[in-house]
Amino acid sequence: MNIKLLLTKIIKKTFIHASIPAVYKVNIQQSSKIEFGDYQINGIINIAKKLNICPKQLASKIINLVQINDISSKIEIVEPGFINIFLKSNWIAQQINQIYSKNKFGIPSVIPKTIIIDYSSPNMAKEMHIGHLRSTVIGDAMARTLSLLGHNVIRVNHIGDWGTQFGMLIAYMKQIKLNDQFYKKININKLEKYYRKAKKEYDQNPHFAKMAQEYVVKLQNGDDYSFKIWKKLIRATIKENQKIYERLNITLQENNIMGESMYRNMIPNMIKDLKNKKLAVISFGATVIYLDHVKNKQGKKMGVIIQKKDGSYLYTTTDIACIKYRSEILKADRIIYYTDYRQHQHLNQVWNIARKAGYINKYVSLEHHMFGMILDKKGRPFKTRSGNTVKLKKLLDEGLEKAYNFILSKNYNKNSVNIKRLAQIISIGAIKYADLSKNRATNYIFDWNKMLNFEGNTAPYILYAFTRANSILKNSKKEQEKLTKEIKLESQQEIQLALYLLRFEETITIVAKNGTPHVLCSYLYKIATLFSSFYEFCSILKTQNQITRHSRLKLLILTAKILKKGLNLLGIETTEQM
Template sequence: MASVTSLTATVHQRLAAALTAALPETADADPLLRRSDRADFQANGILALAKKAKANPRDLATQVVGGIVTGDVIKDIEVSGPGFLNITITDKAITENLASRATDPAGRLGVPFTDQPGTTVVDYAQPNVAKEMHVGHLRSAVIGDAVVQMLEFVGETVVRRHHIGDWGTQFGMLIQYLDEHPHELDHEDAQVTGEEAMSNLDRLYKAARAHFDSDEEFKTRARRRVVDLQAGDPKTLAAWQKFVDESKIYFFSVFEKLDMEIRDPDIVGESGYNDMLDETCRLLEESGVAVRSEGALCVFFDDIKGPDGNLVPLIVKKSDGGYGYAATDLSAIRDRVFNLKASKIVYVVDARQSLHFKMVFETARRAGWLNGDTKAEQLAFGTVLGKDGKPFKTREGETVRLVDLLDEAVDRASAVVREKAQDLSEEEIAERGAQVGIGAVKYADLSTSANRDYKFDLDQMVSLNGDTSVYLQYAYARIQSILRKAGDVRPVAHPELELAPAERQLGLHADRFAETVAEAAEEYAPHKLTAYLYQLASLYTTFYAECPVLKADTPAQVENRLFLCDITARTLHQGMALLGIRTPERL
């Protein structure tokens, strides 16, 4: 089945055609269609077009109205003020369009696939080996996962990449310590949990660090080990692999708590590009993109200067022969462009790294790796703040462990579910508590535009009121309850029926789902989808209060209102799934 043309798109097409007929010289005239409080839509584009054509805006508006056929989709169109158009849609068109979405055989609610799908690499969820995940790792994971789900849903080929921190000088220290204390990471029980894996690593890291700081001979041995690691010494690599494997047990347990799928083949850390570093540097130097400066290989930019006014370079290779992050990031771009054939690369990375990525992307452009065929951009995100508006820390000033945060969210949510639950077992309360708690954390993150900071306030997140995932989950569960109570009466669309104002508002908004998903996916903007879903749940709440469903006046009206309930629930379910949030059938 072809995708369903939304009412917005249909009205836009008809107005644009009437405008072009009235002003033949203005091809592709945009009527600037907006949702309106006065009617269903308002077209504001005529004033600017009339000015351009040196015509009277009201006369032009009247001419456009004369060229519009009413009756099937457009019920009424009138000129308002200096040349605005107020447009009302027929009730029949609203119901018919929703019925087309409901019967989409692919179950996509009429959401179209993108016209020109490409291959997008999304780089997100990048924890560090042998280190605990903290609240700062939350946003990259949650935002990245939603972007991946939305892109895949509209038909883009998505390659997921988790660029974990698994290389660098601290591994010399850790490997040497493990070499001298060989049984530190041995497991008696094969089924080690993520928590145990992390506490093993944490204990080992602290012991190695203490040894490194207090014993000069150990420090020397540890530094030699870094050289061995970079040279690919088999024994050193085997010890390093132990750290990576232990860390992955922990990572997977945290991502499972977050209800996120992270696949092992998608984890390509810094170490994955080691074999390319030398060639990357050679290509940059031979092409003149990078130059030697004080023994280091650097790329300079006219517009990037330090406080002293001197140019600040991107250091690709240090004067001691070691490689910086830039060499790894540039090698990753080469891999993503030439091996993965990416048309777009999206980096879901903290805004504080914006300057680094600006320099890396510009270097890759100068080298010819990023060009018209492949674009790279950073989806930069802001900081997680505490209730006090300062970066989120524990009372002791420590960074908050992500696991502790998620556990507390689930505890709070379970209390809310228990309070409301009427016929749920303890097991069901625990399951729903996890779905509500994790959903609350994800939604709070996603409902804020990525580039803004947001306050982490669990009380607000698990509230049943306001813009929270719990509010949406309860709306969905309430609809499921009504559909169960309806028994043998099925949802059926009745286009012949007149709609009450609350039914019309709900129907018009439900019809905008496809264009919202397309826009959110194209702009990597999950917050646009959360805003849409919150409004959908709010309009449903008004509909529920004003329009009795099972006690409606006629059997046809009962069926039609059940149909509105059903399409709303399916839209909420699909929209929340794209955000990585569960919608329990009962709450």
């Protein structure tokens, strides 16, 4: 049930009958305060000004023509021209009954599109760190949400596995003469240690830097020795990353990895094609593409290099091939990238080149869903005391320990609950929710005390609301088997909770369109607070009137289901006991 969409269709017809030109769009919004009704028709004042008539006169005309009596109990004008719509409680009850008995809460399946979501993209030969958290959890929440709506979602973990860092590593390992026995025992910690040493050597030793570049070219040209070592390095990194994904309840699997190396066989023919189309030219031995909007400080055109004069490729080259593959082979309708703001210029250049080359169909939507940084309590980039980037494994371990100690402080009966499992759910949920509940475009401060709090807009608060609803349902299993079909909403607490339960589809639609999981978090928090009020003021199992008791049970069942589904879309597990 999408009430906003329903009202928009009704008011759109009213606009036509009121002779309002089609250029003026209907703007229906949820009311911010209960005294302003349930929904508002906004924009009437601006339309009236452009049509050179009085806003109140136009609003009156709309009210007189609108046919909404079966839905609305009242529709009113507020000076100078706002229109407030109050919904009928019995209509809300009817809609609750409908979504109660339907799959996916009555959310209709969309015309499926092929949507590629590019997210996480950890560095190879290094441990995942806190800088990968936002891309990973936001991208995964979007993949889950778009899948719920019925889209063909292709999850892509695009890793940089074909560049200079591997030339450095292969050269360094060749230099220190590691044997095959080492590669059998290699792990991410050893690998990162060798990477740091290789990077230092690369920066300080020109001879080593030249050798590393030569190994990049050898690797990209299929050299057997280089390829053999490269595969072992990649395997060790992927194995460790997958452990992090499993702990974070991320849906990415190994078969979602599409690294730069995947497109290596496409690149030679693609460069040849770009030259034939006069987009790429040779400049000082390198292959370059000049773009009108890419200029230096003197205002002259700057070239985007796609092949160095030594024959090696850059990550821009791979990204062009990547987007060509996604459009031509995967037949994408929409491609969403979850990377931070620093990648924006690069992506725009890649998209510009791909569009000019005809590698992307005109209808394909290309979207860069940027996100802000994670900061410490002093508003600085979140790092360890030594100034290093926080490793995700250490962050998750710390969260688990804090949640575990918190649970112990509450004197739980150890026999009635698996404390370690509960600590895992609470800690991971708290970390993910703290990130997802913030507008992705903004920075946010990482604060354990706030995210593990059982009060306010946090995962523990919403998880607790779910467990409280679930405990009542456990005691009413027999009653649930014979619920009456009729629903009656009497109190304001019931009506408001029911109305927000109906807004689940509206919420999901916004998230899917804009890539804004924080909207879903705000919705779940509102449901949890409304449920708390409903629980406090409305007796459920002890109510003598059967229709009232069964109506409230239905609201309770829907509340639990929507909280569980909403948290699932965020990648947060639920627990039956807290």
